[in-house]
Amino acid sequence: MSVTTPEALLPLEDEPTTTFADLGLPQDIVRKLAENGVTTPFPIQAATIPDALAGRDILGRGRTGSGKTLSFGLPLLARLAGGRTAAKRPRAVILTPTRELAMQVSDALEPYGDVLGLRLKVVCGGTSMANQIYALERGVDILVATPGRLRDVIGRGACSLDDVEVAVLDEADQMADLGFLPEVTELLDLVPPGGQRMLFSATLEHEIDTLVRRYLVDPVSHEVDAAQGAVTTMSHHVLIVKPRDKAPLTAAIAGGEGRTIVFVRTQLGADRVAGQLREAGVRADALHGGMTQGARTRTLADFKDGRASVLVATDVAARGIHVDGIDLVLNVDPAADHKDYLHRSGRTARAGRSGTVVSLALPHQRRTIFRLMEDAGVDAARHIIGRGDLFDEEVARIIGARSLTEVQAEAAMGAVQHAELEAARLARELERARARATELREEAERLVARAARERGDDPAEAIAAATEARTAAVEEAEREAEREAIREARRAEKAARAEAARHEREDRRDDRRGGGFREDRRPYGRREGERREGDRGGYRRDDHRRDDYRRDDRREDRRGGGFREDRRPYGRREGERREGDRGGFRRDDHRRDDHRRDDYRRDDRREDRRGGYRDDRPSAYDRRGDKPRWKRGS
Template sequence: MPTSPPNARQSPSRASQGGNTRRRAPRSRNNNRSPRTPAAPKPTLFDEVGVTAVDPAPFDQLGLPKALVRELARTGLTEAFPIQAATIPDALAGSDVLGRAQTGSGKTLAFGLPMLADLHGTSTRPLHPRGLVLVPTRELATQVTDSLKPMAKALGLYVREIVGGMSFSRQADTLRRGVDLVVATPGRLNDHVRQGTCVLSDVERTTLDEADQMSDMGFLPQIREILNHVPTGGQRLLFSATLDGDVDRLVREYMSEPVVHSLTPSAASVDSMDHHQLDVAAADKHDVLTRIAARDGRTILFVRTKHNADRLTRKLRAAGVHAGALHGGKAQNARTRILDEFRQGTTTALVATNVAARGIHVDDVSLVVHVEPPADPKDYLHRAGRTARAGATGTVVTLVTDDQRRAFRTMADKAGITPTITKVRPQGEGLARLTGAREPSGVAVAEPKPQTSRKSGSGASRSAPRGRAGASRNGGGRRSDAQRGAHRT
């Protein structure tokens, strides 16, 4: 059941609106009516606390178990990022924590380390996890799990992702053996709860990561259903870039007097990027895109639909660009393979729908391209956030044709950005200077062969251990770059 709203929140009283006594003003033949002044937005808890000033701190001074500190040091991590230094002590003390920090700032370890520390030393019953992390996408679930597995292994704990696109029965078997910390997407977790293959009555600590993105994706009803199964009195950690609407209600209904840490205002990450509006003739757009995609470095090109992603990828590969498509219509093993190739540099241009804007963390993405201007400023900011991670800089460009200029200006104003406007041609100096565009090789890149060694949707390595015995369950064969990237995910 929901808890009482946090005492720290002070909602301003609404101005009187006149109720049923309001009379309709007579219609005037002229349009010289006074413009209405928009109502000021309600202050949120982030607004009330302002920006938290916290310096980095050594992990060994935050109260973490020595085994965790040793494992962090083994992977080269000795100093906590500001969001970690701010939130870990409060989380270890048992407080509910509400946090905001930009992408790539280290939120995964900020909530993951204290959760693992608190779960250490007690046992987990079959089907009854004691820790729960909810995330918006399958890819983010896998990244969070990969980041936390080495830390869990050091404490003899088991972390497992529960997401769609993978075998339900295999996940149920894993849950029956006992999982200490579940990292899940809301839809698949609810499926397990309804089927009785996951019981949430023992959950002591719950984290909602990227809560605003889950809200935007329509997950709020499923999140409420999950939280209503979690016992009251347990710890709640929530990380979100904004507290708009539904997220604010989640905070008031399911958190108890949270400690609030807001390390960056919502538009802070925008300042570390260069934003460009590239005015392009419709007839030149494909050639411009091809030359941009052929540049050196990792590039993400965002499109609106799955069909457009596949079509553009085929055209780029035919021109000699090592491109891959990522969207929700692909099987999970294909999505995992494409992301791995992009991280490793085998694929340099990722053509994606919004599935990659919401929770995909890949380091060293130096350029984000909006193939079509997004209509929603949140979509623009989520997509742009795939570059300029962890204090790095990056470039965001939007291709704008004549008929799109007015709509893009309106969206840019709402997003709080002022792009530099440049008219570009495929072989123009301006395009090459801003994006590194160059002529593609023209040698077609062969399509990847379909994988036949793994059943579709299985989502599990055949070498994965099946026993419940101690630390070996955490998958020692995982990629080493998961450890190297753990600090910033």
């Protein structure tokens, strides 16, 4: 039976005297928390840690960033302190859906595990399995793993879950969304019964409820910050933009002060948007599942350390990134559903801080975005970009400009700055290439002169001939480069014309639909009762149906009276004969017996040719008599 503790629903200010020491944690952990500047527990921590220390099964529900990692991690460390771990047999396992989240959980708990003498190891894809197996052979107390890689390691015989005392399932709803539940249930079935189970999730769907009923025994439930997006320190905005304004607005918003996470839907989109931001002068890096683990780790480290102010990520990072101080989340592509939107939004406004979530929507995406906001329980401010030149005060604060013209001017200046930097870089490379060419030319002339002397020729003539050949080759290469530049310019001009034509078609389409963003447009872009010049009157849809019925009536009349019951077979009246009839007979004059009699006659003739069913015919398969005497026994 599930129990919800009322203290989990109270704000932290109601219990100002609560500390980690009051929750029953070991003094070594409390001291290390104080050294790290963590003195006051979050509500989910204050509610969960005492029950976890008592060994009860925990069902925790809270939005991302509410402090769930320490809620299950600190009691887990306290329970395992002082015990011994055998090789390949960890005593606790923490399952996470993504590599990034596994590493973040390990990084968060490792300092406190060190003070208690406990060893943690991350087992996830994208990293060396040999190193993971080696660590397990030496002995690992706590295993932080993704389901797929842990199953592979167990399949190789390098790990056993027979000694697991505490099993934790973090972000269970995302595991269900990613299709990991079969692996999760397979692993939990390997954990011996009687231990402690803790399950934490932002939402509790049908699959999660199945896990709770199957593996948790009389769990105590703690819920902090409902799954809805009603966070007072977080503001939501939807900017409806035209396609040609999307890239400049993205650069203007992402180029503001503070850290920003930009979410897109695909890996190619992440690389493309990151490249566009860098061209606009924004320090941006891409993060997605197509990168190697080392590249993903370096990118995330650069973002945390401030070397990159913008991170362009796919939904793989929606729950795997735990970075403090993110000021803004920008959704360039809409989220797949309201749960993904909430997890994206959870990257900002963490631990009571404020944050802003901005979603860009094209005109045809408006209804999808608004329905998604409604499902997420979010009251988002809606702004239409492009209706007027000036922005309102809130949009100007988000974008950092007073008008769309300023945004376009800043984007153009950013492109100019990027082009100038690129030109300077190419100039430096050109100088280095020229210096290198001079060195190589001198070395070549020296070698040509030596070769001429060895042959007995004049070195000056040999050098002149080599120089002439080299000059001709260089001139030909320059002409080819010039031709290629002309072809590239033509391709760029053609692409620009195509892009302009596409924007023009979109504008005309918006005008035909009733003026682009106007809410009062009628279907097909015309007012009620309006008729345009050149209309031929037309007819309503029910006129189509009426004409269809008339055609059906005429067709059925030709067949003999349509659906009338008195029509005769073949469309003629009783006793009627038509010119040219050869007598014939109706279908009911056929007799099945005649058909069967003909079939029997054909069968008899066929069997006569084969020898019939007579018993005295020679068998085509009995060749025993043709065998030699010594083979007849086989």
